[in-house]
Amino acid sequence: MSTVAKRALIAGLRWTSLRLRLVVVFALVALTAAVSVAGIAYWLNREAVLTRTQDTALNDFRQSMQDRVAKLPSQPTQSELQLAAEQMAALSAKPGYSVLLVDTREAGKPVVAYSDLDAFTLRDVPQKLQEQVNRKQPITAGNAHPYHLFWMRTNLDGAPYLVGGAKVIGGGPTGYMLTSLRQERDDLSSLAWSLGIATGLALLGSALLAQAAATTVLKPVQRLGDAARRLGEGKLDTRLRVSGTDELADLSRTFNRTAAQLEKKVQDMSAREEASRRFVADMSHELRTPLTAITAVAEVLEDEADSLDPMIAPAVHLVVSETRRLNDLVENLMEVTRFDAGTARLVLDDVDVVDQVTACLDARAWLDAVELDGERGMMVRLDPRRLDVILANLVGNALKHGGSPVHVSVRALDGELVIEVRDNGPGIPADVLPHVFDRFYKASASRPRSEGSGLGLSIAMENAHIHGGDITAANSPDGGAVFTLRLPRDLESEGRNDDAQVRGQS
The missing domain is CATH 3.30.565.10 (Histidine kinase-like ATPase, C-terminal domain)
Structure with a gap:
């Protein structure tokens, strides 16, 4: 690759680098803003969706426990528990939930009723939740009841579920409910995809906006660079077209003023240099005629130096030497002026x-x-x-x-x-x-x-x-x-x- 090609490639890379930096900065700002907004929106919607579903199911379960389980006999039979569990599950609010009722008879011999044995068993209830539900709380000024409704979110076979549990106060069965959060998960996944697509579109839009902004900013800079190169090549009449009142317009006006001042100074220097060169050339030319005569006389004096007075001979030799030196200087000056004028061939x-x-x-x-x-x-x-x-x-x-x-x-x-x-x-x-x-x-x-x-x-x-x-x-x-x-x-x-x-x- 030639030197010119390398320089052009380096200049192109530098120019592209500035454009790339602007695009990257715009993209990063847009990406940060979009990801932040999408993350906040997703988190808020997620909490809202899950809280709404969870509150609906838990409130309905609490009400069902009060309406049906609390009215059961003190020691309900298996069939009575089973009927209550099935009724609670059948009448549950949408999307519905499965019910599990447990009543204690003798130690180690609980009576358990399932609304759906295939969907919800006691093994599906986390041990930690069972302990919380069955733990009797002390009655205090801030706690009026010994038992409370507890819940937790869990995964069963890779699917999300909400599990809740409560114990009838005053002695009675303990109830657990299980409801699927699959629909909410699917809705949140769709929301995440939508937010991801929106983030991508925002990123693309920011890149296009950055490209337009870079073009708007870099085009005047490129024109300024081209003008500076032309000025450096000696085209001193180079000027920029100025429009607007922004900083780039001020920079263009400054460039034009500088170029005008430089052109004037160069013209003045060229005029002075031309005058000086012309003066040296004219002076050298005018000195040749008298120098020719002086040289001829000096040569005659040099030939007669031996016959002159010994006091005069050194002066004659000095005159001859200086005349030759002056003649060489004039010839050299004329040669220099020919080089400066570009007439040497x-x-x-x-x-x-x-x-x-x-x-x-x-x-x-x-x-x-x-x-x-x-x-x-x-x-x-x-x-x-x-x-x-x-x-x-x-x-x-x-x-x-x-x-x-x-x-x-x-x-x-x-x-x-x-x-x-x-x-x-x-x-x-x-x-x-x-x-x-x-x-x-x-x-x-x-x-x-x-x-x-x-x-x-x-x-x-x-x-x-x-x-x-x-x-x-x-x-x-x-x-x-x-x-x-x-x-x-x-x-x-x-x-x-x-x-x-x-x-x-x-």
Whole structure:
């Protein structure tokens, strides 16, 4: 996957992540609210349904115990108990219940009557409930009766039931009732399903609402991001359409004001830079004519220096040296202005690199001070004049600051031409290294008046860039500074074949 594709994917994930977070937050809030409401509603309805069914059955059972069981003889027979149990079950309020009556005769010989022997027996009554029903309560100010009606909910064969029991006060049978809560369970299950469906619909609705809200919020943010990217690409006339009075509208207005101020400042800076560049170019051009004349006079004076008064000769040599330095500075300034104006062009030719390096060194009488490592026959298509400028600056800088011998190696690596210039000096200080290619930068601020103009290495870098290459500076582990020039071996394949359009200008 390419770098651009990865960046686009990361940007898409970030954008989706914010939308996802909004949807998740909305969904969680809605889910929490829906589950809370559904839980409370279910609990309230459950208690209401079970309480209503239970109260109806227990009240009817209590009344039946008073109306029928309490009127039985003190020691009813089995048939009398059986008839009472059947009548109570038959006349019970809907949904109806089964009845079990127990009367005690002798210890361990109770008389038991069932309304439905298959549905309800004494084994179905929890032991704990039997103990509560038969336990005699003390009579107190808050308790007027020794026996009370007790009940509990239980499961029989996996089904819910309500079991209740009471004892006739004053001596008499004990009665138990059993009624099914299956219908109530089914009704509550239906209610739970309904509440679950409602919760799901609420969750879905909240997700759709969150999606709409996210779109409403993120669309202006996305437009703002796109506008910021266009602004960063240099399209300073980018503006946002503003509507509304909310915070996003205020942010858009702030962006527009900032973009307008930035555009104005950039225009002002561009105008000042253009004026400064034009001034340097005009000044350099205007200085060439008088410099040409001064240089000619200086050369005549230099030829006659030996015949001049010994007191005047040093001044003549100083004038000649400074004139040449001024001439180099003007030429460098004109070269810089061409790079800044974008008018610098390549004049390409097929060049034997080692021969070109040798010619550069020979023209400046540096052959004895430089060790050249490279094989002839390495043909590269480039601008020989600009390569000469690069080499002259790099080698001259190495000789000036590192002394001889300077080692120059030429080789081809991975489709690149690599020229390395290494000296034997103390190296480049760490605080100077990042600035060696800056214009007018000099390592010693206390010596602003040195032989160099501070433009040589920056011009070398510009000439490397126009070839599509680069120059790096570093310190060798063995001592000394190392400048490495890298140029593409085939400029035509790099889309930089300017030969046809500039041959007529050379």
